[in-house]
Amino acid sequence: MEKRVVFRNPVLPYLLLAPQLIVTLVFFIWPAFQALKQSVLLEDPFGLRSRFVWLENFEYLFANAQYLDSLSITAVFSVSVAALALSVALYLAVQADRVVKAAAVYKTLLIWPYAVAPAVAGILWLLMFNPTLGILAYALRSLGYDWNHQVNGDQAMVLVVVAAAWKQISYNFLFFLAGMQAIPRSLIEAAAIDGAGPARRFWTIVFPLLTPTTFFLLVINIVYAFFDTFGIIHAVTQGGPAGATNILVYKVFNDGFIGLDLGGSAAQSVILMAIVIGLTVIQFRFIERKVHY
Template sequence: MRRTVFPHKLLPWLLLAPQLAITLIFFYWPAAQAFRQSVLREDPFGLSSTFVGLANFRKVLNDPAYLNAAQVTVVFSLLVAFFAMTIALFLAVQVEKIVRGKGFYRTLMIWPYAVAPAIAGMLWLFMFNPSFGTLAWPLRQLGIAWNPLLDGEQAMALVVAAATWKQISYNFLFFVAGLQAIPKSLLEAAAIDGASRRHAFWTIVFPLLTPTTFFLLVVNTVYALFDTFGIIHAVTSGGPGRSTETLVYKVYNDGFVNLIMGDSAAQSVILMVIVIALTAFQFRFIEKRVHYG
């Protein structure tokens, strides 16, 4: 709290008014509606609704299609987070060894950040299009029956590749910042003691990067859960046969395309709980980092 402040009483409310109005109308009201609808069931004509308690949740959690979406989401998120972080860390370590040309590499590395997820998906689909994609062509020559539009695993591989590609830039910038914060004297001391580079990396650099790695793990999970909707919508539409249908895609499909309100609202509430848990985890963790880091 500051010692000196302006004495006005009305002015701060006027300054806050636009932001508060937008959050109340477009955030809190719909979120409250999602909670309300999640415990109601509408009749087929949408004229009346009855209170059904947790029945919608029970129905959703017993629905094989929902469990499938949950499983797809876990696999997809783990693969994207793992590849996007591993590749970015490897490249960040390489770029730190370079003296001249760092800026040049960084400039080229940040491109994908500016590409919309949906377009990232379209680019990868274009390169790997089964009938005319330039990179699908060698796969065919090798005798691989490449068709991500029909084969579920190949479709998953394609959306994972596009989602990973887009996220490498972001992780790269954070790992570079993390590496630069490690005192050079530690590494020099290790070198004098005769530690190999590899040994020094795993015993000194990697442990000191833990805060960055954990932070990125949360961010990448949130990214894979929510921001990749565009990739999936543009490339596979959840298919073939639900093999790439994630939780967010399913909420969209049930609530907006198929108009099953109660189920969709229950799914929204479940997703909200996931976001709250992730955000709480992230802030608790960052709190710790402020104290010890």
């Protein structure tokens, strides 16, 4: 898609693009290039000299039990977040879609968690599950279940998953509801006349027609769980206990910024970059978009 009418000017377009491109070059492309370079170098302990080591940093990474753990933890974490956030949101959206007039009211009441920062969402749930003063930890204890996410890795994982999913429900709800409201009423009415009840109509008509929305949201939720949940992990568990919630983005921060392992951290960055590129390609290739480029 191109414009038929264009302006001609030898310098103006470059000037207009300059701010965006300078920021991109200085703060995005140059650092990414540095990360690529660093990932194939090994620096001596004093940071004075570095030598080219081919893919040694990567080999080391994939032989490292901690890194492999972190990979599987990230997989468990992001699949759980996406599954929980999507199913709760879909369930609520189905209900809201049924009460046509009141749907807008429920929408207002359900969308605001989107505005809560992930780290703050983590703090909210941390307060409720705090082993000493948390109200839900207390409730669990009085039911005979001992909750202490500071020592129990599985419980820590549940806590961060719930906090991350809580924040994402509003976003999913909004898109599911919009998707459902776009389904022609006549289809649903025809099915109702043929004697299909609400559950049957959902599974045979609404759910299949929602597939594009669901797929789009799935990708968005996975991206969210991979990259935007750093704040939750940092605020709630710091990757612990004993690495039980050490997701990839937290590990790359921890190894590089706290542990100062430059080569290893850069190699992790490169792997993360590959993951983002993969997810972006999926997003643009398989999801119907209105952007043409």
